[in-house]
Amino acid sequence: MRISLGNGKAKTPTERPPDAPLLEVSGLVKHFPIRHGLMQREISAVRAVDGIDFTVEPGQTLGIVGESGCGKSTTARLVMRLDEPTAGRITFEGHDITHLSRGAMRSHRRDLQMVFQDPYSSLNPRHTVGRIVGAPFRLQHIKTEQGIKRAVQDLLELCGLNPEHYNRYPHEFSGGQRQRIGVARALALRPKMIVADEPVSALDVSIQAQIVNLLDDLQDELGLTYVIIAHDLAVVRHVSDRVAVMYLGKIVEVGGRESLYRTPMHPYTVALMSAVPVPQAGGRDRNRRILLSGDVPSPIDPPPACRFHTRCWKAQEICRQVEPPLRELRSGHQVACHFPENEPAGTKGPVSLAKPNS
């Protein structure tokens, strides 16, 4: 049995077509300036996110995967409007929210919530669970105290917690339970979309599955749309409908889950997948593993053209000179590479040097 979350929020019916993307991001850029020298001039910038586009359909899950420095967490913060984008456009439910002020964001805030990585530091240790989960109601002034308590207890139960733990403090809960509290808080205002940044990576292995299943159930029940950021490729495959692979501030490959995981086309995606250790006797076949050399380069001064060329075993001159555009080589599956792997027969080769992509 499930409890309905009747919080009495009256939404104006939208006139957009029901299948229009809930979230559209285009040309999104975030540079963090680095200042130096006598006059504190801006000498360079951390190009955390450097021109990305993606859309998220209602009720779907987009997974964003990549290693440290790829810009996935910054992307989450930009979408949540916790950071100010340097350039680009974020459209949520048809509204341009790219540069909305804090106050103007408030009405969208109910529909757009976030779940954080660390359930230990993202909950105020001096507040009770009731106060933490009830805070969104109080901030938006939409319920009486009695009503808040009822709603919070319903939320706790929905997230697999004991509603009687309303008056307990975060330290009385285990890591997995705290993450459930974090999810309950995000759900309080019945959002349409939840952005979750590494929602399970701080949890024990046996607990990760509990939270993944909880997110699954909530999506089915409440029709939620997710953007899930994670470094764990297996977790991302499990939770996502579509997956975007990021490398140094760019999306290098994006596609439907099955297509992307069965036939990864970007060499980076291929290497990333082959690097994941698997729990089977003897591990992976070492001959089939692609071992990349070196670490991820710094996003302060990323390699020119294709950013992966410094570590790519297929790199040629063109990769150092021309940035490959995202091309749709399979249905709904785009890749930014001059020499993609698993290329379907009949697709055109690399873009010519004559028309460089800007």
Next chain:
Amino acid sequence: MGAYVIRRTLAAILLLFVVSAITFAIFFLVPRLAGESSSQLAAQYVGRDPSPEALAAVKKNLGFDQPLYTQYWQFIHGIFAGRTFHYGPDASHCAVPCFGYSFKTHLPVWPQITQRLPVTLSLAFGAAVIWVFTGVTIGVISALKRGSIFDRLSMGIALAGVSLPIFFTALVSLSLFSYKWAIFPNLHYVPLTQDPVAWAKNLVLPWVTLAFLYSALYARLTRAGMLETMAEDYIRTARAKGLNERVVVVRHGLRAALTPIVTIFGLDLGLLLGGAVLTETAFSLPGVGQYAVQAINENDLPKIMAVTTLAAFFIVIANLLVDILYVVLDPRVRYS
């Protein structure tokens, strides 16, 4: 690194000018805003019931009839280039750095300060040596033997040390060691150059009294810093290498724990060099601090200006050195 030092130095110089301007404004602008006339100011230089002519002459000679910014300019000019005052037919040249003449004694201020500076330096540096040594040692032992009798006892004493005002500890130590038991009788300052033994002997009590306060402060700081660093992962690595515990504590633990303490030490010392007011007064040491008290009691503006500027100078310089030192001590700051 070079650009950093230059930037900090320029900032320090600018800061010194700002401080001098504010000080000047407090002592010369505020009284005037409060209604004191330049005649009243001039009256401080001449005796009781001056004749109007004498007042006017003093006003003119000292420039009190000029606009304030001119006066400030002359003040700054005096510090860097000297200044000549005209008393009727006489002209007296006040050498660089000129802080003017005392209202009361009519003697140039700066030589009086340079005369007193060695006393303050002796007090501050002597006490600093003691407090750094005892404070850090006690702090380290307390941290390593956390919860032991030594730790509790020394932290109890340290709490007393930071809470007891220095005029109290000074008077207690004076009455015990100087009067009652006469271990250090008849305290009076003897210059180091004249008789080093007598210099030290007469300063032991002020040193210890002043160091007591700071040792307590530094013991607590060191203890907290050591507790934090000794819990760091790299300490575990040092032990895993098989290093001696002494090497682990000193080379790995203390090295990291002391970095913030060095910076605080710089600031404390800079503050004291501008005059350890309470200690000097309690022990009747003829230092800069005592001079400052005297200047304030006598409302002797040029002296107050000089002492304040000097104190600001020491603090700004100490700040600058600390900033530079921090870069030297912490490679993470140096290379980023």
Next chain:
Amino acid sequence: MSFLEVDDLHVTFSTEDGVVRAVDGLSFGLEQGRTLGIVGESGSGKSVTSLAVMGLHRSARVNINGRILLDGQELVGASPEAVRRLRGRRMAMIFQDPLTSLHPFYTVGRQIDEAYKVHHPKAGRHEARTRTVEMLRRVGIPQPDRRANDYPHQFSGGMRQRAMIAMALVNDPDLLIADEPTTALDVTVQAQILDLIRDLQQEFGSAVMIITHDLGVVAELADDVLVMYAGKSAETGPAESVFNRPQHPYTWGLLSSVPRMDRERQERLVPITGQPPSLIRVPEGCPFHPRCPYAKLNGTRSFDEVPKLRETGEPGHLVACHLEAEVRARVFREEVRPRL
């Protein structure tokens, strides 16, 4: 007797809330040239075990009982000085986070020099540095003579862990303990480091103990596996046997709760229910019974009797579970295997 022999090890911490039984009667052996993977979640006692072997538990509140023998030499109760002489020379350790594990104020080279010199007191500066550069080169740091003069924060994450490995191996130890050596690293860098550890182990022939929560990492490196739960050994045996025919319901749970890259995507993950136990109030009987779906299959035994490690019928493969062999075989065949 094995090169490293741990016998009935107990490690407890006294806290205000009570006694924490971090390691509770653990026994295992490790030969030179072999790699043992110790797997467990937080609070399973795996890191506490490794620190006990290294003699790095220093708090007055910790109490260590049992036997730890390194090449026949008893470490529990040995003088701290005797254990110190072994640390860094005969047994060395690398840690999870190479950034915080290196001293921020000293160059990487100097920190490795120091590790060499402490056990080679007669070595001069030049000899130590030559050795340092040689080790840095061996672990794959380009331009090692120049990079030795860099500070840790000037290294990338992967390079730092390589430097940590160089430091651990500088005295050619017989036992290397790696505590979550790749947890703080990116996946592509993790693959490099795992590769490096495997190569070095073959080259140096030392005994390696890998502590990790990641079954995949264990599968990559380990010859033998020890699964820990609540300070005890739940299951141990050769990696091939443990991964192909796991015996303990906890191991089953671990294997089926993680999404796997080498399998088709499952519609739904099967988590282990409940929470890891408190080590102050460890459940009576089998510590896993509150989370075990099969605890009731053998009456009340799981609730009041602590299971001992017993033979599974496969060589060297032991399990601490009350399930009868036939019941276990049936459950594994019918319920668990299809999920894996």
